[in-house]
Amino acid sequence: MDIIVAKDVRKKFKLKHGQQVKNNGIVSNEIDALGGFDLNIKKGEFLVLVGPSGSGKSVFLDIVGGLSTPTSGVVYLDDKPVDAPSEKTGYVFQQYALFPWRTALSNIEFGLESRGVVKEERVKIARELLSLFGLSDFEDRYPYQLSGGMQQRVAIARALATKPEVLLMDEPFAALDAQTREILQNELIRIWEGTDTTVIFVTHSIDEAVFLADRVAVVTARPGKIKEIIEIDLPRPRHGDIRSCSAFAANRHKVWGALKAEVNKAQQDWKHAPVNSK
Amino acid sequence: MSLKFLQRFNVKDRLLGLIVPLFVLALWQGAVSQHLFSELLLVPPLTLWNTIIELFRSGDLISNIQVSLNRVFLGFLLGGSAGFILGVGMGLSPVINRALGPLVKVLQQVPELAWMPMIILLFGIDEFARIFFIAIGAFYPMIFNTYQGVSGVPEKYHELARVFDYKSFRYLSKVIIPSALPSIITGIRLSIGLSWMFLVGAELFGTESGVGFLMIMGRQMFQIDVVMAGLVVIGTLGLIINTLLKKFEQFVLRGRVSFDGGAA
Ligand SMILES: Nc1ncnc2c1ncn2[C@@H]1O[C@H](COP(=O)(O)OP(=O)(O)OP(=O)(O)O)[C@@H](O)[C@H]1O
Ligand SMILES: [Mg+2]
Numbered sequence: 260m261d262i263i264v265a266k267d268v269r270k271k272f273k274l275k276h277g278q279q280v281k282n283n284g285i286v287s288n289e290i291d292a293l294g295g296f297d298l299n300i301k302k303g304e305f306l307v308l309v310g311p312s313g314s315g316k317s318v319f320l321d322i323v324g325g326l327s328t329p330t331s332g333v334v335y336l337d338d339k340p341v342d343a344p345s346e347k348t349g350y351v352f353q354q355y356a357l358f359p360w361r362t363a364l365s366n367i368e369f370g371l372e373s374r375g376v377v378k379e380e381r382v383k384i385a386r387e388l389l390s391l392f393g394l395s396d397f398e399d400r401y402p403y404q405l406s407g408g409m410q411q412r413v414a415i416a417r418a419l420a421t422k423p424e425v426l427l428m429d430e431p432f433a434a435l436d437a438q439t440r441e442i443l444q445n446e447l448i449r450i451w452e453g454t455d456t457t458v459i460f461v462t463h464s465i466d467e468a469v470f471l472a473d474r475v476a477v478v479t480a481r482p483g484k485i486k487e488i489i490e491i492d493l494p495r496p497r498h499g500d501i502r503s504c505s506a507f508a509a510n511r512h513k514v515w516g517a518l519k520a521e522v523n524k525a526q527q528d529w530k531h532a533p534v535n536s537k
Numbered sequence: 538m539s540l541k542f543l544q545r546f547n548v549k550d551r552l553l554g555l556i557v558p559l560f561v562l563a564l565w566q567g568a569v570s571q572h573l574f575s576e577l578l579l580v581p582p583l584t585l586w587n588t589i590i591e592l593f594r595s596g597d598l599i600s601n602i603q604v605s606l607n608r609v610f611l612g613f614l615l616g617g618s619a620g621f622i623l624g625v626g627m628g629l630s631p632v633i634n635r636a637l638g639p640l641v642k643v644l645q646q647v648p649e650l651a652w653m654p655m656i657i658l659l660f661g662i663d664e665f666a667r668i669f670f671i672a673i674g675a676f677y678p679m680i681f682n683t684y685q686g687v688s689g690v691p692e693k694y695h696e697l698a699r700v701f702d703y704k705s706f707r708y709l710s711k712v713i714i715p716s717a718l719p720s721i722i723t724g725i726r727l728s729i730g731l732s733w734m735f736l737v738g739a740e741l742f743g744t745e746s747g748v749g750f751l752m753i754m755g756r757q758m759f760q761i762d763v764v765m766a767g768l769v770v771i772g773t774l775g776l777i778i779n780t781l782l783k784k785f786e787q788f789v790l791r792g793r794v795s796f797d798g799g800a801a
Contacts, residue, residue: 324700325699326696326699326700344699344700344701344702346702348700349700350696350697350700352693352696352697354693356691356693356694356696356697358694358712358715358716359792359793360715360716360718360792360793362792369697369701369711370700370701372707372711373701373702373703373707373711374702401792401793403793421701
């Protein structure tokens with residue numbers, strides 16, 4: 260059963276006065292971020308989006324999350340068109356965006372407060388999540404007292420606290436060093452495999468995509484649409500050492516094969532773009 | 538961090554800050570007792586001290602300080618809350634900002650004292666006029682800093698608020714205000730500071746109470762010691778208020794990384 264269905268989603272942005280961009284050779288003052296994005300996501304699946312920079316991945320996530328509305332087309336969540344942020348959706352941003360005035364525990368409580376969950380229950384849920392991420396000793400710490408990896412764990416815990424059916428993750432590990440990143444991937448997959456949450460995860464790392472995903476959807480250079488969807492045929496539960504097996508390399512190869520041409524195309528576009536196109 | 542902490546309590550540095558004033562006081566006392574100046578014009582420190590004690594004993598000082606503090610408080614409450622409300626509005630809504638911004642900027646150019654004739658015309662010389670005058674002083678730091686803080690709330694916080702369904706009052710009290718708090722508190726500190734500065738100006742016209750009034754009486758009766766006692770009291774109270782506000786700031790903003798103890 261499909262929990263999310265995106266049908267011919269298009270998104271245009273009006274550029275600021277004086278800015279121009281080339282769309283398929285035609286100079287215009289509008290930018291086509293998404294150009295007919297079709298995607299069905301199964302309930303409980305881990306879907307990873309990869310694609311060149313500027314291909315509209317974040318824009319698509321914002322539309323699924325109800326933070327932005329499409330110019331045309333629809334996204335259905337549980338058969339209902341998304342037009343505002345839904346209780347069923349959780350969001351983890353690239354920057355940690357933890358609140359500096361709240362402790363780790365209280366940051367995790369944030370989403371529960373607006374849903375009217377009582378204090379005792381909030382603290383209980385937040386403590387469970389902290390312990391799930393091995394952060395029980397850090398509940399009273401403020402964000403600046405936590406490492407980047409810890410901060411991102413807290414941000415994920417905050418999104419999980421409201422028990423979302425769909426978790427949107429936009430390059431959540433991009434700012435972390437390579438080792439921390441792998442550790443967090445391992446933790447995320449361990450925790451996710453114990454839930455029935457649907458995840459849409461954006462990354463630029465093919466390794467990350469292959470390690471996490473049930474399916475990897477490759478997005479074309481702008482205007483973004485789905486180019487190809489690759490089933491990752493690695494067994495679950497997955498452990499860190501799966502990264503070095505030959506099946507992993509084969510999947511990696513498939514994804515890169517689909518992505519390569521788009522990355523090159525995007526680079527050509529940037530080269531030919533007018534100087535003030537951004 | 539720990540080094541800075543130690544330096545703050547460096548005894549040598551502290552002593553230096555005490556030695557110079559003490560030296561000046563000693564010179565001053567010496568000069569007067571050697572009859573280099575008339576005692577009537579430049580009251581020696583010891584006499585000044587006695588005057589202050591005397592004013593305390595008689596209750597004159599206390600009651601006038603109470604009146605002055607009360608005025609500062611009411612003026613700050615009036616001007617500060619107006620500045621806060623408008624600052625939040627301007628910070629959140631580009632429309633309000635465009636509508637009010639230019640007006641506020643023009644009015645800010647009017648020197649404080651230039652308001653006085655206007656206020657007297659509007660309200661007469663009464664208690665409300667004095668409080669209103671202080672309120673004008675309190676208004677600008679508050680509106681300016683609140684606006685800065687609120688308009689500087691990171692885009693990500695707005696998005697988080699939407700994702701987690703924070704609306705209206707809860708959005709304001711749980712996201713906007715906490716995020717803008719460092720600026721808002723700076724606003725409060727500067728605002729109270731300016732209220733205090735303008736207090737004496739407010740007490741220059743037609744009052745019968747307050748520390749400023751005490752000084753004017755002293756001048757009229759040629760009691761230099763009372764005038765100087767007023768200066769000492771105003772300076773000392775201002776310092777105490779500012780120190781308390783900094784402690785308050787440190788307390789409220791504890792745990793925030795960008796906060797360095799309030800150097801501004
Ligand atoms: N608010 C906006 N106004 C104008 N243009 C925008 C806006 N948001 C996105 N764009 C444009 O839409 C295109 C897609 O942006 P998006 O952020 O979705 O890319 P992305 O695939 O997430 O890239 P990256 O991998 O670098 O994060 C880009 O060309 C971007 O400049
Ligand atoms: Mg992006």
